[in-house]
Amino acid sequence: DVQLVESGGGLVKPGRSLRLSCTTSGFNFADSAMRWFRQAPGKGLEWVGFIRSNMYGGSTKFAASVRGRFAISRDDSKAVVYLEMNNLKADDTGTYYCTRESDFDSSASHWGQGTHVTVSS
């Protein structure tokens, strides 16, 4: 079974940094693009960014709202993907989901359970 487990969430002050991890199993991680999404409390879904497989250069792309502040990296030897969040703002508060990109299109075929991030002083 495909499993994705996020960790690293918590309470952080504005302007500080936080790194989320997503530990995966049950699929060929090295060949998979991975995506991060988030959901503010009581709000809808928002795409954060993705990282391609190293076969496609491991390139990344981000939503405008986080570009320049967030980074995504991957460790294929551990089947883990990371979301590094810097200069955090109150608007970054929410549940962050790690997902595996579908083999067929840009959809997110498998989701983790999410990890909560609260940015507050």
Next chain:
Amino acid sequence: QAVLTQPPSASGTPGQRVTISCSGSSSNIETNSVNWYQQLPGSAPTLLIYSTNQRPSGVPDRFSASKSGTSASLAISGLQPEDEADYYCASWDDSRSNPGYVFGAGTTVTVL
């Protein structure tokens, strides 16, 4: 606000057919595949539809989807109590200024 436009709510009685619309533009729905996600209360989203009209294994065939031009729709035939959830449409947007994966604001389906 959301790039794709969905109605905030929809409802029906068990067994009824419910349709959710999703309106976009030439830079997203018209040229790229549409996805639909279901989010049950208190749970993470799950993929309901990929490649505009394909169901992942395990998704009941009462869920169907289509698109025409810049609009897409999700239909639930034979509504069941367990279908009460939030539904989100999504698509890749090729806009030159800000390409990315965009969502609708979500539609809450209530089973009366």
